[in-house]
Amino acid sequence: MQDDLFGGAPAPIAPLAPAAPAAPAGQTPGAQAAAPPEHAPRRRAAGAVAPAEFDETLKALGAALPQLAHLGTSSWSYPGWQGLVWDGSPSAQQLSRQGLAVYSQHPLFRTVSIDRGFYRPLTVSEYERYASQVPDDFRFVVKAPSLVTDALVRSEDGRGRQANAAFLSPKLACSEFVEPALQGLGHKTGALVFQLSPLPLAQLDRMHEVLDRLHAMLAAQPRVSDRAPAGVVAVEVRDPEWLTPDFAAVLRDTGATYCLGLHAKMPPLADQLPMLRALWPGPLVCRWNLNPVHGPHGYEDAERIYAPYDRLHHPDLPTRAELARVMAAVTRGGQNAYVAISNHAEGCAPLTVRGLAEALAAVPVKASA
Numbered sequence: 001m002q003d004d005l006f007g008g009a010p011a012p013i014a015p016l017a018p019a020a021p022a023a024p025a026g027q028t029p030g031a032q033a034a035a036p037p038e039h040a041p042r043r044r045a046a047g048a049v050a051p052a053e054f055d056e057t058l059k060a061l062g063a064a065l066p067q068l069a070h071l072g073t074s075s076w077s078y079p080g081w082q083g084l085v086w087d088g089s090p091s092a093q094q095l096s097r098q099g100l101a102v103y104s105q106h107p108l109f110r111t112v113s114i115d116r117g118f119y120r121p122l123t124v125s126e127y128e129r130y131a132s133q134v135p136d137d138f139r140f141v142v143k144a145p146s147l148v149t150d151a152l153v154r155s156e157d158g159r160g161r162q163a164n165a166a167f168l169s170p171k172l173a174c175s176e177f178v179e180p181a182l183q184g185l186g187h188k189t190g191a192l193v194f195q196l197s198p199l200p201l202a203q204l205d206r207m208h209e210v211l212d213r214l215h216a217m218l219a220a221q222p223r224v225s226d227r228a229p230a231g232v233v234a235v236e237v238r239d240p241e242w243l244t245p246d247f248a249a250v251l252r253d254t255g256a257t258y259c260l261g262l263h264a265k266m267p268p269l270a271d272q273l274p275m276l277r278a279l280w281p282g283p284l285v286c287r288w289n290l291n292p293v294h295g296p297h298g299y300e301d302a303e304r305i306y307a308p309y310d311r312l313h314h315p316d317l318p319t320r321a322e323l324a325r326v327m328a329a330v331t332r333g334g335q336n337a338y339v340a341i342s343n344h345a346e347g348c349a350p351l352t353v354r355g356l357a358e359a360l361a362a363v364p365v366k367a368s369a
Contacts, residue, residue, distance in 0.1 A: 049098040050087040051105045061357050062107025066331040070139050070190060071357060072111035073349035074287070074342040076103040080308030084350045101133040108353050111190055113141040113287060113340035118195065121145045121176040127184020139190030139230055141285070141340045144177045148217075150197040151210075168213040170220035178221045182228060189228035191285040191338045193259050195236040204241050211250050218254035230336055234259040234285040240267055248278035260286040262319065262345070265296040269322050276326070284330040284337040286323065288345040288352070291316060302344040313347035315355065324359035332365075 077095040151167045166172050224231040236259035258275040291314045294301045327337045346352045
């Protein structure tokens with residue numbers, strides 16, 4: 001099992017399906033072709049968001065996904081996904097209100113990362129509203145508020161102004177994040193992610209103190225699995241200095257797991273796998289955030305190049321193949337895998353999800369010894 005998960009060459013990516021005919025002039029690449037004139041358009045209520053027409057290959061790919069594999073994107077309010085997720089031309093405002101229920105009808109989407117909670121804590125009723133819009137087997141990945149995950153209080157431009165007294169506060173982590181999420185999402189809770197912002201140099205030099213605070217915070221949280229059997233608390237970091245046996249020991253001792261953070265500030269996926277080895281057996285939580293071609297501070301560049309997120313710009317086939325291999329090993333080992341992908345990973349999250357699902361389907365099953 002560990003050989004499959006942590007060693008050996010990555011499996012080759014699945015061969016791509018034959019290329020579709022070139023889009024007519026003016027048609028968005030990757031968008032579904034318009035229905036022939038002899039077919040009447042689907043009817044829907046005025047102003048309602050409707051799903052795209054999903055091709056049979058995509059439906060078959062979704063049906064073949066392992067039951068424990070939960071693929072999805074980071075948020076969903078992107079009009080540029082027209083023809084890939086949505087039919088017609090819904091606005092961002094429409095998608096914010098109605099898009100999640102339609103998003104969850106996509107054949108491959110079994111999770112979504114709710115990132116807005118990073119900027120302000122969400123209420124129980126907000127979580128309940130999200131949970132009411134998705135199927136029973138859908139699971140959420142949720143980011144904790146920066147109130148407890150950032151060591152600094154920051155100005156609007158992101159610069160640190162002063163130390164954050166609430167950093168890793170056990171009480172606030174519970175009252176402003178874990179408890180409301182569990183109450184509102186219930187059994188649809190997947191991964192509750194504490195994404196720790198880059199630490200100031202002074203704290204990086206005293207990591208043992210930060211690890212003690214992290215241990216105290218995690219140990220004080222309610223046991224997620226008691227109320228959400230598939231749920232887990234995960235910690236994502238933005239400094240390579242975290243990747244030590246002491247960090248793994250904190251996570252193991254408190255029942256938490258490591259969230260693979262595929263981001264230019266962190267080492268490549270293969271170099272983060274020792275953390276999973278130290279915590280095995282356990283679930284996989286991964287957030288594929290930013291393509292390394294943009295550098296560690298490249299979100300604005302990625303947005304400028306990739307918007308409106310309707311096609312792939314920088315396909316990262318090696319990462320897809322490696323991540324698919326890890327997902328296959330984890331799910332075959334009876335553990336959940338939660339993978340949320342940003343538009344900033346390759347340019348269009350739904351197409352990256354499809355590519356990853358194809359790679360997952362291509363991972364061979366090793367013969368039993």
